[in-house]
Amino acid sequence: MKKNLKNIYVTFFSLFCAVVPFTDLGEAIPNIALLVLLVLFPFVVQKEDWKKILDKRFYTLYFLIFLVTIQLVIFSRLEDFKFVSTLLLVILVLIISIPIKNKLIPILSFIYGSLALLIVSTINLVSHYMLSGQFNMTVGDHVSSILLGDRPYIGYVYVLSFCMCLYVATQISKAKFLYYVLALLFLVFLLIISARISLISIVVVVLSYLFYTKNLKKVGLIIIVLTLFSIIMFTVNPSLKKRFFISNNNHSFEQIVKFEPRYFIWSCANEIFFNNKNYFVGKGFVVINNELESCYVNRLDFADKKQQDFFVRSKFNTHNQFINFLLSSGILIFLIFIIFFLLWLKLDYKSYYSFILLISLILFCSVENVLARQMGAELFALTLIFSTMISSNIKNSEGHSIK
Structure with missing residues (x-):
């Protein structure tokens, strides 16, 4: 009976990995798989499985999420509950992955999804x-x-x-x-x-x-x-040329830079940071998003009114997870987030495939508020899970480099 439950559990975890790419199409799709996994989890998990996430590489992440949750309670930032819930989703996905023994099945499921x-x-x-x-x-x-x-x-x-x-x-x-x-x-x-x-x-x-x-x-x-x-x-591909600002038009460097939305987003974020007196605890995620929107309304250096209206209508967030933590939660949590990646890289740098996964995740976090939405939290967690699976395989086989 227990063996059958384990097989069912692996099947649903693989299904979860396969449908994560479709999360933007419907968040309920992976949520159903998660719900089934939560029900089955107590019947398949073993004591030694917990060692997989009781590792020092995870401690900084747990501490970061704990501090953000404490801030929500202490400073009554109830409007930030949605963001905190996505952070908790990362922990949830990490936990439900620990009974999985076969490393390739979830990876292959994600690839084919x-x-x-x-x-x-x-x-x-x-x-x-x-x-x-x-x-x-x-x-x-x-x-x-x-x-x-x-x-x-x-x-x-x-x-x-x-x-x-x-x-x-x-x-x-x-x-x-x-x-x-x-x-x-x-x-x-x-x-x-x-x-x-x-x-x-x-x-x-x-x-x-x-x-x-x-x-x-x-x-x-x-x-x-x-x-x-x-x-x-x-x-x-003309779209590729335009996306990288390669065209026959003789634009100045300043004009080319202003074609990139993050120029205005990060410029506003910079203004908010230096006008912010709450360096240590930040202002909260929703408050920062509101201040960014106000910045777009009041800026005078947009190319035209159409571009400004686009920014105001889009309500762009910081588009950088590091900056988001810095402004919303303060310098301490910002530093913890950096330390988390540095520690992980230090522990797994000998594994090429773990290394490139983490570098890709860092680059992703550098241009998006990855943890502000469900799909981002799922991808964040799966990247860590796959990285851990790969590095553990390499350590078990005593092979640390590729030839």
Whole structure:
């Protein structure tokens, strides 16, 4: 009976991993799987399983979430409850993962869930092109409807899948070629949808390989192939050129910078920080978002009224998880968040695949308030889970580097 329950548990955890990429389409989809896992958890968890999350690499994360929760209570920031609940979701996902013994099943489930999302998005993209007669993945509401979610989050799904395909290729020798092809497929789609930070993450992933291998010829070949492929994509994909501000227009550097929304967002965040007297405890997440909106209303350096109205209407948050913690919760929690990543990198830097997962997550947190929404919290937790699974496998096999 217990064996059957464990099999059911693994199945639902794998289902959860597979549907996380579809969270923006419907948050209830992963929530149902989580609910089943919570019911089954007491019947499948064992005492030794808890050791997986009673590790010093997690302590700073637990401490951070504890302090943010305490701030909510002490300063009566009840409006921040939604944000705190997403932080608690990270802990919940970490906990429900501990009975999983097979490392590859959840990773493969995530990869194939991402592949399913890619296939549906491709169908949407072709349909949009057939109906509109144009290919435009620069901006617009149609981008999210095509991708079934916001581009930065969907882009990170494909980055994570790209990294996991590279890892799985080293674990399943008979299917090595298949997973390299899937990795290439995720990369191609990132180029097609013009996901900038995701593409930058891929570049960092490839360059990081230099520090983990002695086969420089292989690295050189990979870099040359990716460079030539990228040049071709920039040539044939006008949206990609626009997203990276590459055009025939003679814009000044200052004008180019102002095309990037985060220029105004982070400029406003900078003003709020230096006008903030609550450096140690911050002002709360909702209050900061309101102050950012006020900043957009009062700024005088937007290109035109249309651009300003777009910012006010969009109500952009800080688009940086580090800055978000700094302004909303204070310097201490900001530093704890940095220490969390530094400690994790120190413990797992010998594992290439763990390292690139964490670097990708850091880059993601540098351009988005990842922990402000359910999908972000789920991706944050799964990245940590996959990183832990990979590094534990390597330590068990006493192999710390790739060749």
